[in-house]
Every structure is written in C-alpha cells, then in structure tokens.
C-alpha cells in the first residue's frame with residue numbers, strides 16, 4: 001500500500017518519489033537524509049559529510065518549511081504525518097537517536113510499532129498528545 005508522508009506544519013509532501021526526504025542536523029553539520037518509507041527498514045542515505053555517530057541525538061526538520069519535527073510524545077522522538085492511499089492516516093513517531101530503531105505508526109485507533117528498540121518508547125502516551133483529531 002502506498003503512503004504519502006507529509007510535514008505536519010506546512011503539509012509539504014516528504015516522499016515526492018520513493019524515499020522520505022528530511023533535513024537533519026548532527027552537531028555542526030546539516031544536510032538531507034533519505035529514509036525508507038517502509039516500516040522497519042532502517043536503511044538511510046546520507047551525504048558523505050554527514051557522519052552519524054551511534055547513540056547521538058539528531059535534529060530533524062522539514063526540508064520545505066524548516067519546521068522542527070521533534071515529537072510531542074518524547075524528546076527522543078521525531079514525527080511526521082502520513083496518509084494511506086485507501087484513506088486513513090495518522091502520524092509516525094521515530095527515534096532521533098542514530099542507530100536506535102524504533103518507529104510507531106499512530107492512527108486514530110491503533111499504534112503499530114517497528115524496530116528492535118520499539119519497546120524503549122512503547123509505553124509513552126501516543127494518543128494523549130495529538131492535535132485534537
């Protein structure tokens with residue numbers, strides 16, 4: 001099923017082609033990162049000047065409006081929104097820690113978690129901090 005990922009602030013599509021494009025800042029270096037839209041696939045593409053140190057917290061921004069994508073659920077998570085082709089959608093929270101694999105697809109009535117570190121934030125209140133709907 002195809003999913004469209006978009007910025008929760010400006011609505012820009014973040015996966016105009018296949019990969020999800022985000023701006024990322026690691027220490028003093030900023031750049032663009034490509035993420036797989038496939039839940040549980042942690043393959044990333046980075047420019048060579050951007051070296052990710054395991055365990056380091058990254059800052060993610062919308063490449064269109066520069067809004068900070070930090071999650072409201074936990075300071076170690078970032079979030080984007082998604083819509084599914086057949087209708088429905090929600091948001092995706094994912095870990096900002098390099099090398100930590102934890103992703104949560106949060107829709108109106110369920111949370112699906114992915115990644116071998118998913119338990120780390122599994123007990124956070126994903127429903128309590130939405131934007132109303």
Ligand SMILES: [Zn+2]
Nearest residue numbers: 007010062065
């Ligand atoms: Zn934006």
